[in-house]
Amino acid sequence: MSFPDIDDLVPHSGAMSLLDKVLSADAENLCAEVRIHAGSVFYDAEAGGVGSWVGIEYMAQAIAAHAGYLARMAGAPVKIGFLLGARRYDAQLPWFVAGSVLQVHVHQALQGDNGLGAFECRIDAAGIVLAQATVTVFQPENAKQFLQDSSNGAQHE
Numbered sequence: 438m439s440f441p442d443i444d445d446l447v448p449h450s451g452a453m454s455l456l457d458k459v460l461s462a463d464a465e466n467l468c469a470e471v472r473i474h475a476g477s478v479f480y481d482a483e484a485g486g487v488g489s490w491v492g493i494e495y496m497a498q499a500i501a502a503h504a505g506y507l508a509r510m511a512g513a514p515v516k517i518g519f520l521l522g523a524r525r526y527d528a529q530l531p532w533f534v535a536g537s538v539l540q541v542h543v544h545q546a547l548q549g550d551n552g553l554g555a556f557e558c559r560i561d562a563a564g565i566v567l568a569q570a571t572v573t574v575f576q577p578e579n580a581k582q583f584l585q586d587s588s589n590g591a592q593h594e
């Protein structure tokens with residue numbers, strides 16, 4: 438099965454679109470691929486890779502791809518969301534080394550009607566778990582209005 442281009446699912450563009458492609462997706466899961474190379478965003482030539490701390494962003498973008506996939510399947514527009522936090526991020530190594538092909542797996546553990554969600558996430562390479570976390574996100578119905586309301590509330594404090 439082929440999936441839409443990652444740029445059609447994730448509301449990032451240019452260099453900040455970190456995922457290469459979607460490998461699989463369904464109502465509760467998505468697996469995306471990231472190839473680590475010298476041109477990767479956040480690549481450190483001295484270390485020969487990307488710091489494993491970037492794994493949180495890989496996970497967040499895979500969650501965004503999942504939301505985009507579900508929106509596309511429903512005939513709805515892709516909307517932006519917000520990374521709220523990560524719990525128990527555990528990376529088994531300090532760097533994702535050049536030449537690695539990472540699979541970023543996300544599983545929707547919880548999705549509230551209010552736009553709050555929690556995902557169990559992991560990053561694998563060659564079948565070995567390299568990092569994992571529980572990631573919480575928020576996707577408001579209208580992100581522009583949410584940001585405007587949030588900004589106005591901050592100004593009145």
